[in-house]
């Protein structure tokens with residue numbers, strides 16, 4: 129997993145509450161065999177005017193020009209600000225995969241659905257909870273200035289606007305540690321490789337048949 | 343000190359490290375892999391430049407997407423996305439050196455049928471698969487449960503899982519099962535009693551004299567549906583039935599190893615003084631052949647009952663759930679179960695596609711004919727080996743003579759990812775495990791039953807009490 133220490137990026141505003149995982153990535157795309165490549169179908173039903181199907185050439189599809197991520201001003205955005213209960217619905221990991229594949233590094237909202245929030249950390253995407261008021265202020269700032277950017281300082285646990293005071297946020301110590309060091313759960317577990325090997329050795333003696341080749 | 347439950351023993355035997363925050367690293371002995379939930383896990387390994395920790399721990403096969411009409415290679419699969427998933431599993435298992443029972447291999451089949459059949463799952467193991475019905479394997483006194491795609495990759499890379507210990511629940515079924523009452527009826531009855539969330543957070547041990555009287559295949563049927571009672575893992579203690587089942591299977595230990603294994607496996611029972619956080623006792627005599635009427639497995643009634651009245655339900659959430667289910671199913675409260683007509687019948691799935699299931703269905707089909715009103719009866723064996731055995735016994739001919747279709751192994755109409763599916767509004771007598779809206783096809787209406795009950799419905803054109811078949 130890529131490290132997340134500090135990120136400076138263009139902000140896109142998605143002014144909706146309760147955005148569910150079906151809206152983030154519709155179910156027909158779950159038949160894909162990849163963890164990558166979901167970006168073109170992120171928010172598919174909002175971004176395009178036709179019904180999407182897997183394996184299509186998305187570049188020739190009719191685009192909903194009014195959808196925020198299609199506006200020229202937000203091309204290249206990597207920080208998404210949105211409203212409460214983002215990521216509700218199913219447990220599909222395809223949701224964070226799609227957001228990351230599109231280019232988002234961090235999502236800022238007043239609250240997130242549980243499973244989605246967890247899935248983000250498994251994939252190196254940083255979900256940040258700020259108060260309703262602070263999120264509202266960010267919406268106003270983004271809407272008031274083209275090319276509005278934010279800096280996210282994970283070490284210092286703060287979102288730094290171009291002007292004005294930094295906004296502190298909370299994050300679980302263990303998860304912060306994983307993100308700062310680019311440790312995914314697998315990487316972390318592999319730190320205990322010696323313990324796993326030692327365990328295996330004992331088991332091999334007691335139950336050799338479990339380890340038989342076939 | 344109180345004794346240990348079977349689950350306690352399995353947990354302790356696999357504990358690698360206990361972490362301070364309450365989570366633990368547990369060792370995974372066997373991972374079973376199929377084409378739908380594994381591609382991203384393999385891609386993850388590739389992107390991170392990692393290798394599987396121990397390739398001999400994994401066994402793969404194709405099941406969810408495969409057609410059940412004969413095909414020779416992936417190229418014969420018409421649906422693009424299905425074909426790609428099947429092909430990808432083949433490529434991934436070759437690249438990483440993992441055994442796959444692929445197209446044309448007689449061992450290919452539904453993951454949870456194939457693994458015990460091969461002896462790839464033996465008592466005392468931890469078993470995972472990216473599929474919630476992995477609980478099936480708990481019938482062999484294993485700790486077996488489903489996992490998500492990130493965890494599939496985690497297990498491939500580390501041979502461990504980060505887990506928290508569950509609570510212990512025991513469901514004891516005591517007494518003798520009545521005529522016509524099968525393992526499927528037992529588990530449907532249990533789910534009807536404890537509800538679809540009754541087992542949430544628990545490892546569920548099935549015990550009691552009725553459970554011990556079941557064959558290994560019957561026990562697998564029961565453990566298969568633990569997840570439908572909310573429990574990720576279901577299990578049954580080791581006894582002679584377990585030992586006899588495992589002996590001689592291709593992956594099973596042999597010679598001196600066998601003796602050592604058997605001695606250890608015999609300890610895999612809950613101690614007499616073990617403490618369970620929750621106990622449920624069921625009288626076997628109360629269990630009748632079951633039929634599910636709604637869109638959740640707990641919406642189930644005995645075949646000789648009338649459908650329940652939502653107005654009589656005091657819990658408001660349940661009542662509205664029942665009302666919605668009636669609407670979806672196109673049924674009315676109070677109607678006799680036996681008045682429900684069926685349009686299609688599906689005999690198969692990881693719940694009921696083993697040889698005993700097919701024998702039970704064939705016994706009913708023998709000398710009878712599919713009702714004219716029934717459009718299709720699919721019989722889909724759980725694996726190539728089950729198919730071979732059934733054909734050796736002539737069951738395929740019995741089915742074909744009765745007007746049933748004899749198919750190739752796979753998940754088929756259990757989840758309708760392949761071409762086998764219901765049309766909107768059709769009622770299906772199905773031996774599978776989930777009656778959710780749209781599960782067997784958009785708008786399709788599923789009724790969960792045992793193989794014998796499914797075959798009887800195929801013959802009569804509506805549900806019939808298997809105990810009174812000849813009067814039907």
Ligand code: SF4
Pocket residue numbers: 405406452453454473475691692693752753756757774775
């Ligand atoms: S038969 Fe059905 S429940 Fe079983 S593994 Fe296949 S799709 Fe899942």
